[in-house]
């Protein structure tokens with residue numbers, strides 16, 4: 159077992175197996191099953207490339223063997239930072255089959271995030287594109303080689319320069335040792351915890367269920383064409399049902415390099431896309447874009463929206479303006495997924511964030527003392543279940559408070575539960591800004607801002623924003639010369655922080671309001687900023 163992984167207690171594991179959640183299959187076999195029954199069906203389309211199930215299956219095997227020859231072994235961690243391409247899908251299946259563990263990172267992440275993730279996971283390899291949207295990932299890899307002693311290999315899709323080209327590794331398949339179903343299959347990045355970003359271990363058993371059950375609840379089938387529009391490494395497009403769910407259902411993936419309407423709409427029209435997943439600001443942008451783009455979107459049957467709260471007014475427009483059904487998704491990389499069902503009343507689809515995927519998702523809504531609140535009242539969502547983690551990876555100290563003694567994850571989300579079991583997200587306790595689905599860890603950003611010489615003190619808050627839901631505001635106390643917003647952004651960029659974490663605005667204040675206990679009063683800051 160991977161060191162630093164917290165398994166489910168044996169009584170729970172037995173129950174999840176007996177109830178059929180964990181079927182003893184690995185993620186590598188998910189693809190194999192379909193390649194066996196439907197080898198000539200198209201598994202994925204990436205611009206002008208089309209790979210059948212047979213081809214994807216074989217390429218995954220060839221690459222898995224190449225990675226094994228390179229010296230990668232079951233349990234080795236591999237930081238994956240690839241855009242939405244065929245190679246991403248091929249690589250993750252190669253790693254699943256080898257039993258090596260992908261650490262999923264976003265293409266937008268930079269030195270700060272990548273170094274932390276390589277170091278935390280002790281990664282042996284780092285896989286990058288040569289360049290992506292004008293950024294040369296090889297420069298990042300060079301810096302990592304110098305700083306991360308565990309890193310033995312840098313593998314590049316495209317022009318590898320001094321590194322190894324991923325494509326050159328493909329070789330005649332040999333038998334692989336492979337993982338056990340209870341092994342950790344991948345590590346996902348957490349959207350929000352205190353302190354340094356955490357990694358979420360997901361096992362073959364639990365993630366297989368996650369993808370297969372999601373495919374069922376979203377009605378995927380062999381005719382499905384799923385547009386991978388959000389970054390593929392994020393839990394939502396990866397397995398909810400996303401890439402893994404679509405392949406499990408025998409459908410086709412359409413890889414989309416970025417989710418802007420200009421890129422996505424022509425692909426929907428050309429490849430007759432039936433389903434995709436977006437965050438609320440993108441859903442809103444797509445709705446607006448139907449006014450000026452005239453691509454044929456008539457193939458679209460289902461739009462999933464999740465990641466942050468979708469306004470009912472936006473939700474209401476999806477059917478009439480995009481001509482498809484809406485499914486709200488309230489998910490988290492930690493596990494629990496809530497979906498509105500395809501046959502739910504319109505009221506529930508427009509006004510709730512769905513209900514849990516599994517019968518055995520144990521959801522509690524509690525007050526600050528940990529007592530269950532009366533039905534219908536708002537409280538913190540606690541969860542335990544067959545695909546929700548029991549501990550962050552290598553984070554014993556954090557785990558001691560992030561979970562209740564009996565293993566419930568304290569989600570940090572404030573929810574209300576309706577008699578139907580549907581949840582409405584009312585707010586959150588955790589100190590994270592949800593910038594339209596992108597999570598900005600507040601403490602991390604504050605620490606980077608504090609390292610600027612002209613910043614004496616800082617508090618980062620989320621302010622209401624019409625399109626993002628929340629935008630990031632840095633409230634700064636100056637030391638000597640007042641720093642400007644652009645100076646602070648330049649400082650964060652030079653530190654190597656991902657740009658989506660940069661503040662949208664900076665306010666310079668004379669002092670920060672404090673609570674009686676001396677903590678910065680962020681509620682007061684937000685109120686003052688709004689007035």
Ligand code: J2J
Pocket residue numbers: 347348349350393394395398463464465466467468486487488489490491492495511569571583586592595597
């Ligand atoms: C309000 N807040 C939401 C929603 C997530 C599907 C969809 C989203 C994610 C995701 C995911 C929300 N309304 N509909 O992994 O598979 C906020 C909550 C939650 C946090 C998790 C998936 N949907 N949220 O967003 O791990 O605060 O996953 O705890 O990135 O996003 O963030 P993340």
